[in-house]
Amino acid sequence: MTTRVLARVTYLLYLGVFLSFLYVPLAVVGILAFNNSALPQFPWQGFTLRWFRAIAADPLLLRAVANSVVVGAAVVALAAPIGVITAFLLVRYRFPGKNLLYTLVLSPLVTPGVILGVSMLIFFDSLGVQAGLATAVLGQTSFIASFVLLIAAARLQKFDRSLEEAAQDLGATPLRAVLLITLPFLRPAVMAACVVAFLLSFDNFNTTFFLIGNEITLPIRIYTTVRLELSPTINAISVVFILLTVTMGMATELLRRRAST
């Protein structure tokens, strides 16, 4: 009995240490965003919001956020249709080379993001296309479409095709049956996939870094600022960044839960 209790206490202790290891660094970032000190370090010199106001006064940071939103929206607009249509293709049709295509469309999930970025940088350069926001969008789409595909395919496999057949028996064309019956069924999965796609785009550094040229997105801007100097403004923008991505993460979790019922 006592060994049981001991085992339990050890286990809880382990979880506590693990969670502290996860959260203490984030807490340091968060607390120092509100510290009235010119450097992001302790001791505590009083509460201030000036580092958050400094964000609004930093044109590059604002531009980075705006670019991130634009890039994210463009990635969603590209990756969502590509992923969903490819999910239809792979779930519903048999054709020669299907396994090869399957492997290829999932390969970005296990390819280092840097490789995707470098290879597309070389390709676009050989076409005379300058690196910038557009190339970053294409680079991100290359792997984000794979995530959309997985989410859409999982839902599509659960669809009862007799519903579509019923619609056709009632006189709908096959396309109309898909539009009226199948797509509404897919909606929660597509919505979840869109939020995931936006989140992954908003978060991306490795692929974007090589394809962004002289432009900036939020992660790129934070990266270059940290390389230059440590400033509490980075903490403030980090807090904003954390709030945004965690909110989006929660939203995907809720949408996915709905999609899996």
Next chain:
Amino acid sequence: MPRRTAAAAAVLMLPALLWVLLLLVIPQFKMLDLSLRFNLPIEQVGTEADVHTLVNYHAFVTNPLYWKVFLKTLYSAVVITLVSFLVAFPVAYAMAKLASGSWRRRLLILILIPFWVNEIVRTYAWVLILTEHGVLNQVLQALGLMQEPVSHLYRDSTVVIGMTYAYMLFMIFPLYAVLESLDTSLIEAAQDLGAHWLQVLRHIILPHAIPGAAAGGIMVFMLSVGTFVVPSFLGGKGALWFVELIYRRFYDALNWNLGSAFSFILLALSMLFVVGVLRLFGIAVRRVIQAS
């Protein structure tokens, strides 16, 4: 296939083909091709001087600096993957089998939140802790354990800790998924028959967890060999890690050919790792994807 179905499949195939060809296959072939050419001045590119060669791969094999950086990156990634498994397994097991309904959800959310925080922010946090006037030194000085503050940054061990912190969460969720699908009555039956908990772990839990461990391991390994941010923040300007080496060929040394060779080596390494792990454990790609 009826003609109509075939036509529909052809139309649906179009976006997939554009995606795969323009964003994946052709760029990666271009990269391979560029890695097999000399680094020529721009006016000679495309002339008869622009022939295929193995000079870039030869440079990689013969230059001990490149080798050392490559092996360090590879070795660190393996260590990080193993450590992540050891750290993550008890947590995933607790979530899947020990925690009751409401606690399981709370624990899951507690672990998901840092997972959603950007890698750059998570690594920046460690800069604030480990820098000369950072949190760690202040704590050590307050406790009287240190007189003169020294920076803990710019060491390889720091980079490894940072990578473990940044990527180990990618191990937890696949492990959690497979452990949750393990029938608890199997564990109980083994215990009723007198099995020691180590035997239960070895013969029941671990075999069932393999696809999850493989999925998590592939993710952690790939992120570790492919990271740029963590060594860049925690390793300092002089720190050489493999992606930094690639980056420098593209932006400082302006030798895209050698950079492409390095990139292709990294790509080959990741592919080998994925295939190796799947072969080793005799599992199909699809099970790994389902777990992750």
